[in-house]
Amino acid sequence: MxxxxxxxxxxxxxxxxxxxxxxxxxxxxxxxxxxxxxxxxxxxxxxxxxxxxxxxxxxxxxxxxxxxxxxxxxxxxxxxxxxxxxxxxxxxxxxxxxxxxxxxxxxxxxxxxxxxxxxxxxxxxxxxxxxxxxxxxxxxxxxxxxxxxxxxxxxxxxxxxxxxxxxxxxxxxxxxxxxxxxxxxxxxxxxxxxxxxxxxxxxxxxxxxxxxxxxxxxxxxxxxxxxxxxxxxxxNGGAPLQKEELRAFHDALLEDYARHLSGQKPLLFKMKEMWGYWLPLFPEAGKSAKLLRKCQTLSDYRAAVSGIFAGPLELPRGAGGWQATGRLP
Ligand SMILES: Cc1cc2nc3c(=O)[nH]c(=O)nc-3n(C[C@H](O)[C@H](O)[C@H](O)COP(=O)(O)O)c2cc1C
The missing domain is CATH 3.20.20.70 (Aldolase class I)
Structure with missing residues (x-):
């Protein structure tokens, strides 16, 4: 190593x-x-x-x-x-x-x-x-x-x-x-x-x-x-990502982007782009993922995200077999 x-x-x-x-x-x-x-x-x-x-x-x-x-x-x-x-x-x-x-x-x-x-x-x-x-x-x-x-x-x-x-x-x-x-x-x-x-x-x-x-x-x-x-x-030998940490990171990003972008549309677009990377971590997101893709308002977005975070987070394991696409699956 x-x-x-x-x-x-x-x-x-x-x-x-x-x-x-x-x-x-x-x-x-x-x-x-x-x-x-x-x-x-x-x-x-x-x-x-x-x-x-x-x-x-x-x-x-x-x-x-x-x-x-x-x-x-x-x-x-x-x-x-x-x-x-x-x-x-x-x-x-x-x-x-x-x-x-x-x-x-x-x-x-x-x-x-x-x-x-x-x-x-x-x-x-x-x-x-x-x-x-x-x-x-x-x-x-x-x-x-x-x-x-x-x-x-x-x-x-x-x-x-x-x-x-x-x-x-x-x-x-x-x-x-x-x-x-x-x-x-x-x-x-x-x-x-x-x-x-x-x-x-x-x-x-x-x-x-x-x-x-x-x-x-x-x-x-x-x-x-x-x-x-x-x-x-x-x-570097530290702890793997915890679900609560990703939630905190998500919430902070949402808050900061809300301050820097004007209007819900660009904000939702930006956050949905992030979920293109994160959704594969949530194997049980199913229905909430669908809601996330469709949502047009911040309150629907928040509900979808709560649904996703209610399920388990599974980090990809192993070498080579997994790819984040950056696109909402
Ligand atoms: C959405 C997206 C935007 C990117 N923007 C840039 C960029 O501005 N400049 C750059 O040199 N590479 C850009 N890249 C390429 C990445 O820096 C990197 O080379 C590529 O994702 C491969 O590395 P990875 O497999 O670790 O992701 C971009 C890639 C993606 C997916």
Whole structure:
């Protein structure tokens, strides 16, 4: 077993924004770094107010936040990096993983991976001029595994703060099995510090991962951590998630989102998104889950949630056999 895991929270747009991060950090301490969902600078003008809010230092007190930028324009990346340096951040992350059709069509996110000459020039510029160290979060290619053979040496030409590898191609989205043999290649060849990301949902998953990659103590956890906010504590030998804790976390999220969002509709939308991760923990939710899906008012929502919490919570067990989809089943 690895004795010194260093766990980061993955950026999940719409899920791990500052409300989630603040509460998670307070109620389930132990995550070393939180990567913020991407900022997408469109012009040299400032960020949108939603983006500015998310990375505002007042909204991220006490935790280590690493802002992420999604762009293929070095000037825009540098402008965002300068803004982040002014806010006091110490690293800026480049998104080379986003699989969304509109992003890929513009050659950004994982779409940038297929434009290697431009990507190389981009990294040359931003690594030379960024006021902050640059890290990269990447997939292993757009369409073909062979792309990784070119991408790894390309990344090796730059002194990255970290290379975060989600070993899927763009066409795998988040579902197809992770391509661990390509991560192995990174372990063998990367000159940059590596962080592994992908499909670590349970402590058993992480132990199985360590059996294959014993020295890889830097992990980034996404859906697994949202589903089980106590995953890092449990990994460090602490108690597994208790139902009462998840209830308290839920109630605090609901209260904070109610203060930050205007109107019931966006609030219900946000909370239903969280239940996409949590519902699989409640095998007996049945009727209440149906109510939750259908509810249109806060009082119906509260009734459905009470019904769900009246049943037992069962954490997923074992390695590999279970996946949080992030969608209401
Ligand atoms: C709803 C959702 C939103 C995401 N948003 C981002 C994002 O803003 N930036 C990013 O680099 N990755 C994003 N990702 C990818 C995750 O950071 C992570 O790489 C992916 O979920 C795989 O890790 P996991 O298996 O631990 O969840 C998103 C994934 C999901 C499901």
């Amino acid at each position: 690895n004795l010194n895991p260093i766990c980061s929270c993955a950026p999940l747009e719409g899920v791990t924004g500052y409300v989630f991060r603040q509460l998670h950090h307070r109620m389930f301490p132990g995550v070393e770094r939180y990567y913020a969902p991407f900022l997408s600078p469109r012009s040299r003008k400032a960020l949108t107010s939603r983006e500015r809010n998310d990375v505002h230092p007042d909204h991220n007190r006490g935790l280590t936040l690493i802002p992420q930028v999604l762009t293929d324009d070095p000037a825009l990346f540098l402008t965002a990096a300068e803004a982040m340096a002014e806010l006091g951040y110490e690293e800026v992350n480049l998104n080379l993983g986003c699989p969304s059709g509109t992003v890929v069509a513009k050659g950004r996110g994982s779409g940038f991976l297929a434009r290697q000459p431009e990507l190389e020039r981009f990294l040359e510029t931003v690594c030379a001029r960024s006021p902050l160290p640059v890290s990269v979060k990447t997939r292993v290619g757009l369409d073909y595994e062979e792309e990784w053979e070119e991408l790894l040496p390309l990344f090796n030409r730059f002194p990255l703060r970290a290379l975060i590898v989600h070993p899927r191609l763009r066409r795998d989205y988040y579902k197809a099995p992770v391509r661990l043999h390509l991560f192995r290649r990174a372990v063998e060849e990367s000159r940059n510090p590596l962080i592994y990301n992908g499909d670590l949902f349970t402590v058993e998953d992480i132990h199985a991962f360590w059996a294959a990659f014993p020295g890889q103590n830097q992990l980034m956890l996404g859906r697994g951590l949202v589903t089980n906010p106590a995953l890092v504590r449990q990994l």
